[in-house]
Amino acid sequence: xxxxxxxxxxxxxxxxxxxxxxxxxxxxxxxxxxxxxxxxxxxxxxxxxxxxxxxxxxxxxxxxxxxxxxxxxxxxxxxxxxxxxxxxxxxxxxxxxxxxxxxxxxxxxxxxxxxxxxxxxxxxxxxxxxxxxxxxxxxxxxxxxxxxxxxxxxxxxxxxxxxxxxxxxxxxxxxxxxxxxxxxxxxxxxxxxxxxxxxxxxxxxxxxxxxxxxxxxxxxxxxxxxxxxxxxxxxxxxxxxxxxxxxxxxxxxxxxxxxxxxxxxxxxxxxxxxxxxxxxxx
Numbered sequence: 001x002x003x004x005x006x007x008x009x010x011x012x013x014x015x016x017x018x019x020x021x022x023x024x025x026x027x028x029x030x031x032x033x034x035x036x037x038x039x040x041x042x043x044x045x046x047x048x049x050x051x052x053x054x055x056x057x058x059x060x061x062x063x064x065x066x067x068x069x070x071x072x073x074x075x076x077x078x079x080x081x082x083x084x085x086x087x088x089x090x091x092x093x094x095x096x097x098x099x100x101x102x103x104x105x106x107x108x109x110x111x112x113x114x115x116x117x118x119x120x121x122x123x124x125x126x127x128x129x130x131x132x133x134x135x136x137x138x139x140x141x142x143x144x145x146x147x148x149x150x151x152x153x154x155x156x157x158x159x160x161x162x163x164x165x166x167x168x169x170x171x172x173x174x175x176x177x178x179x180x181x182x183x184x185x186x187x188x189x190x191x192x193x194x195x196x197x198x199x200x201x202x203x204x205x206x207x208x209x210x211x212x213x214x215x216x217x218x219x220x221x222x223x224x225x226x227x228x229x230x231x232x233x234x235x236x237x238x239x240x241x242x243x244x245x246x247x248x249x250x251x252x253x254x255x256x257x258x259x260x261x262x263x264x265x266x267x268x269x270x271x272x273x274x275x276x277x278x279x280x281x282x
Contacts, residue, residue: 038255045248052245063249073234073246079224080214080231083145087152087213092206094153095160100190102161103168114165118158125155125218133222143225151223152213159212160205167201168194207265211258 040054047053048060067073098117102110120128132151133142141147171194179189195202217232224230231250238244 041248041251042255044245045252047245047248049245052243052248063245066246067249067253070246073231073250075227076229076231076234079145079148079228083148083152083230084210084213086145086149087156088206088209090149090153091156091160091209092202095157095205095209096164096202098157099161099164099168100194103165104173114161117161120154121158128154129219129222132219136223142223143228145228147223148220148228148230149213151219152216153209155216155219156209156212159208163201163205163208164198167198171197204265207261211261214257215254 043056044052044054045063046059046061047056048058048062049056102114107113132154136142136147136151139147141150173194175197176189176193179193180186184192215232216230217236220230220233221236224233231254235247235250238247
């Protein structure tokens with residue numbers, strides 16, 4: 001007689017699925033709690049009502065049309081997308097170089113420097129925003145795209161360092177040393193030997209850099225404005241000043257963009273693992 005699913009072993013320790021049932025239930029409840037706002041916002045974006053309404057009594061694309069027809073919303077979207085791309089181009093290479101440099105460094109202060117570079121994600125963002133705003137006033141970078149990109153890169157760079165640093169810990173540096181012993185310079189050995197083997201981590205770091213910039217609102221409230229106001233800043237102001245259902249439509253589109261990025265990254269990672277396994281089987 002076949003054993004039921006609950007009586008099967010869930011791990012090498014012979015713990016059964018039945019013994020872990022409480023954990024599965026808890027995980028499902030946590031996931032439901034996290035996904036509930038999304039499940040509410042998405043239907044509200046298709047409401048024909050003038051106010052945020054759940055569940056919608058009438059269905060319409062009214063607020064999506066309102067978003068795409070608004071010059072202010074389109075300008076803010078362009079700024080956010082441009083800032084996200086530029087932040088990715090700045091934070092990803094700098095964070096990768098910092099992670100690599102600290103990983104191979106023999107300095108006793110390397111750990112302290114590593115911790116120091118992580119402070120932007122350790123210190124509360126509101127405090128970082130106040131400090132950045134004070135500096136930007138002196139440098140006249142408030143309400144500028146360059147200022148937004150620099151501030152967002154400061155937040156994204158520690159994430160890149162953590163992701164790339166974790167990848168380097170699982171990489172055999174002897175391979176790079178072999179390349180260097182055969183005459184390759186350190187930069188060439190890094191780009192031809194190390195980088196190809198941690199590229200999935202780079203893709204993940206680049207994606208998180210973009211999302212960090214695209215979703216950031218607190219810094220934007222202090223340093224973004226005018227023609228360089230970001231999408232999240234406009235959403236916050238619209239929600240504060242009036243209940244505009246356009247926000248629900250924009251939120252749904254942002255959820256779609258984020259989900260698509262994560263799916264593509266996971267797909268790339270799966271293909272990368274399959275290629276690695278195929279090479280290893282030869």
